[in-house]
Amino acid sequence: MYNVDKVIPGILILVLFLTTPIWLNLTNLKALPPSDPHVGQARMCTTCHVSEAGPDEAAMSERCVADTKYMRGYHMKLLDEWRDKKIRKMEVNYKSPDGKIYVMSLQRTCLKCHNDYHNFCDRCHQFTGVNLDCFNCHISVKEEKK
Amino acid sequence: MSMKRRDFLKITSYGIAGTFLSLTGGVIVGRGSELLKKMDTSSSEKVKWAMVINTRAFQTEEDFNSVILACHRAHNVPDIPDKIREVKWIWKDTFVRGFPTAETKYIGDEIKKRPFLLLCNHCDNPPCVRVCPVKATFKRKDGIVMQDMHRCIGCKFCMAACPYGARNYNFYPPREYLRSVNPEFPTRSLGVVEKCIFCYHRLDEGLVPYCVEASKGKIFFGNLLDENSEVRKVIAENIILVRKPELGTNPKVFYII
Numbered sequence: 479m480y481n482v483d484k485v486i487p488g489i490l491i492l493v494l495f496l497t498t499p500i501w502l503n504l505t506n507l508k509a510l511p512p513s514d515p516h517v518g519q520a521r522m523c524t525t526c527h528v529s530e531a532g533p534d535e536a537a538m539s540e541r542c543v544a545d546t547k548y549m550r551g552y553h554m555k556l557l558d559e560w561r562d563k564k565i566r567k568m569e570v571n572y573k574s575p576d577g578k579i580y581v582m583s584l585q586r587t588c589l590k591c592h593n594d595y596h597n598f599c600d601r602c603h604q605f606t607g608v609n610l611d612c613f614n615c616h617i618s619v620k621e622e623k624k
Numbered sequence: 625m626s627m628k629r630r631d632f633l634k635i636t637s638y639g640i641a642g643t644f645l646s647l648t649g650g651v652i653v654g655r656g657s658e659l660l661k662k663m664d665t666s667s668s669e670k671v672k673w674a675m676v677i678n679t680r681a682f683q684t685e686e687d688f689n690s691v692i693l694a695c696h697r698a699h700n701v702p703d704i705p706d707k708i709r710e711v712k713w714i715w716k717d718t719f720v721r722g723f724p725t726a727e728t729k730y731i732g733d734e735i736k737k738r739p740f741l742l743l744c745n746h747c748d749n750p751p752c753v754r755v756c757p758v759k760a761t762f763k764r765k766d767g768i769v770m771q772d773m774h775r776c777i778g779c780k781f782c783m784a785a786c787p788y789g790a791r792n793y794n795f796y797p798p799r800e801y802l803r804s805v806n807p808e809f810p811t812r813s814l815g816v817v818e819k820c821i822f823c824y825h826r827l828d829e830g831l832v833p834y835c836v837e838a839s840k841g842k843i844f845f846g847n848l849l850d851e852n853s854e855v856r857k858v859i860a861e862n863i864i865l866v867r868k869p870e871l872g873t874n875p876k877v878f879y880i881i
C-alpha cells in the first residue's frame with residue numbers, strides 16, 4: 479500500500495469524526511426532562527405541594543388518585559380505563575386502592591390540580607417524543623384564562 | 625409450463641364468479657342481517673330516558689334562549705356565525721321545518737307559526753348508530769345515543785343518516801368561537817361531529833339535564849318504562865307529536881301540542 483503513514487491516520491480521524499455524537503454524549507449525557515419550573519417559585523403551586531425545596535411527594539400521593547410513582551409510569555393506562563368506564567360503561571366514580579372515591583373525569587378531577595399542562599404534561603411528553611391530542615378538546619384552567 | 629388460452633379464460637372466470645358470490649353472500653347472510661336487526665332496547669332494561677316538551681308554554685324569546693344558552697354554555701358549544709356550518713345541540717325552528725311530513729293543509733295558523741325546540745331525539749332505533757364505521761356513536765343501555773369524541777373520525781356518515789339534522793360537524797376550530805368556557809366540560813376539536821348527549825353525565829349523577837332545569841317546568845324528563853313517571857303521565861294526558869314517526873326511528877323527544 480502506498481502512503482500508509484497518511485492513509486491510516488486519515489481513516490482514524492474520519493472514524494473519530496463520524497462518532498463524535500457518541501463521545502460528546504458519553505461525557506455529558508443528561509437523560510432527564512427539563513426540571514419542574516414550579517420548583518423555586520414557592521406559593522405558585524400549593525395545590526400540588528411543590529415548594530422551594532422541591533415537590534413533596536408524600537403529600538402529592540396523598541392527594542392524587544394513585545401514588546406519584548404509579549402515575550408517572552401508568553397514568554395513560556388509568557386514563558384509558560377511565561374514559562372507557564365513563565363513556566361506555568356508565569360508571570361515574572373511581573375507587574382508588576386506598577378506598578377513596580373520586581369522580582372519574584379528566585376535566586373535573588385531574589385538571590383541578592394539574593392545571594398547567596404546558597409545564598406539567600408537555601414537559602415529559604416533549605422529552606420522550608410523545609404526541610398527544612388530549613388537549614385539543616380537554617381544556618386546562620390556565621389556558622382558559624388566556 | 626404452457627396453458628391453452630381457453631383454459632386460462634375458464635380459470636379466470638371461475639375466480640371472478642367465486643369472489644363475487646362470496647362477497648355478496650357474506651354481506652347478505654352475515655353482516656347484512658346483523659345490521660338490519662332492530663335496535664330497540666331489550667325488554668330487560670329498566671330505564672329508558674325520554675323528554676316531553678310543552679310547546680304551549682314556550683312563548684317568549686327569553687323562554688327559548690334561556691334553555692338554549694343553558695345547554696350551550698354548559699357544554700362549551702361554539703357560537704359560529706356561519707348559518708350553514710353552525711354547531712347547535714338544541715335550537716329553535718318552525719313547525720313546518722320541524723315536522724315537514726305532518727299534514728298541515730288545514731292546520732291552524734297558530735300552530736304553523738309556533739316555534740319549536742328541536743334537539744337529538746335519542747331515537748330508540750337510531751340510524752346514526754347503524755352507519756358509524758368506528759362505533760364512535762352508540763346506544764347506551766338506558767337509550768341515550770352517545771357520541772364518543774375520542775373515537776370520531778369525522779366521516780359524517782351519521783350526519784347523512786340522521787333524518788332530523790341533529791348532528792353538527794366542526795368545520796371551524798370550535799375553541800375560537802367560544803363566548804365563555806365551562807372548565808367542567810371539555811370542548812371539541814376540529815373535524816368531529818357533535819350533538820345533544822341527553823346530559824348523560826348529569827343523569828348518571830342523579831341530576832336532570834341542563835335544559836330541563838333551565839326551562840322551569842316547561843320540559844319534562846323521566847323514565848319512559850316507569851308507568852308512574854311524570855313523562856308517562858303528561859304523554860297520556862296530552863296530545864303528543866314526535867318528529868317524522870313514519871321513519872320508524874322511534875324518537876324519545878315528545879312534543880305537547
Ligand code: SF4
Pocket residue numbers: 743744745746747750751752753769785786787788789790791819873
Ligand atoms: S335524532 Fe338523529 S342523531 Fe339523534 S339518535 Fe336520532 S338519528 Fe341519531
Ligand code: SF4
Pocket residue numbers: 694695696699713714743819820821822823833834835836
Ligand atoms: S339534554 Fe343536555 S345536552 Fe341535550 S339539549 Fe338538553 S341540556 Fe343540551
